[in-house]
Amino acid sequence: MKFCSQCGASVTYRMAPDEDRERHVCDACDTVHYINPKVIVGCLPTVGEKILMCKRAIEPRYGKWTLPAGFMENGETSADGAARETLEEAAAIATNMSLYRIFDVPHISQVYLFYRCGIENDEFGIGPESLESALFSEEEIPWDELAFPTVRELLREFLQDRQVGEYPVRNTVIEYPRR
Numbered sequence: 001m002k003f004c005s006q007c008g009a010s011v012t013y014r015m016a017p018d019e020d021r022e023r024h025v026c027d028a029c030d031t032v033h034y035i036n037p038k039v040i041v042g043c044l045p046t047v048g049e050k051i052l053m054c055k056r057a058i059e060p061r062y063g064k065w066t067l068p069a070g071f072m073e074n075g076e077t078s079a080d081g082a083a084r085e086t087l088e089e090a091a092a093i094a095t096n097m098s099l100y101r102i103f104d105v106p107h108i109s110q111v112y113l114f115y116r117c118g119i120e121n122d123e124f125g126i127g128p129e130s131l132e133s134a135l136f137s138e139e140e141i142p143w144d145e146l147a148f149p150t151v152r153e154l155l156r157e158f159l160q161d162r163q164v165g166e167y168p169v170r171n172t173v174i175e176y177p178r179r
């Protein structure tokens, strides 16, 4: 952040008055601008034994495979946001949504909430942010072509849970980017 949204003066990253950490503080009006972690919401949709994934048509990671997910919008619930992303990216209507995984990624100040779900009538397509959508069996997952470490971790844990037949909600911390 470079300029104050209140007065337009320049902003400096420095210790804020009465705070215990550095913040973006306006040099002119002393307004403290809080920049907090972003929430990413998404789905792990399955059709029978197969997992629905999308090939990204946008940067970052253009052309890599991912699960439908994106930044939560103001005024929506996390489940609504995950369903919205599934509709936008895979043209699929999420059903039977169940919170499954919380990822903390502190080095990039992000929190991910993923839901397991089915899709209505097993129908899906291609949204504007995707090059293609496809169903993958466990053997078909393109491990070397996945977009994000969170997606890799989620798929790995899901396949383990599926062998046991139980899907407990877990909070996983991803400490550093894994490729």
Ligand SMILES: [Zn+2]
Residues within 6 Å of the ligand: 004, 005, 006, 007, 008, 009, 026, 027, 028, 029, 030, 031
């Ligand atoms: Zn200001």
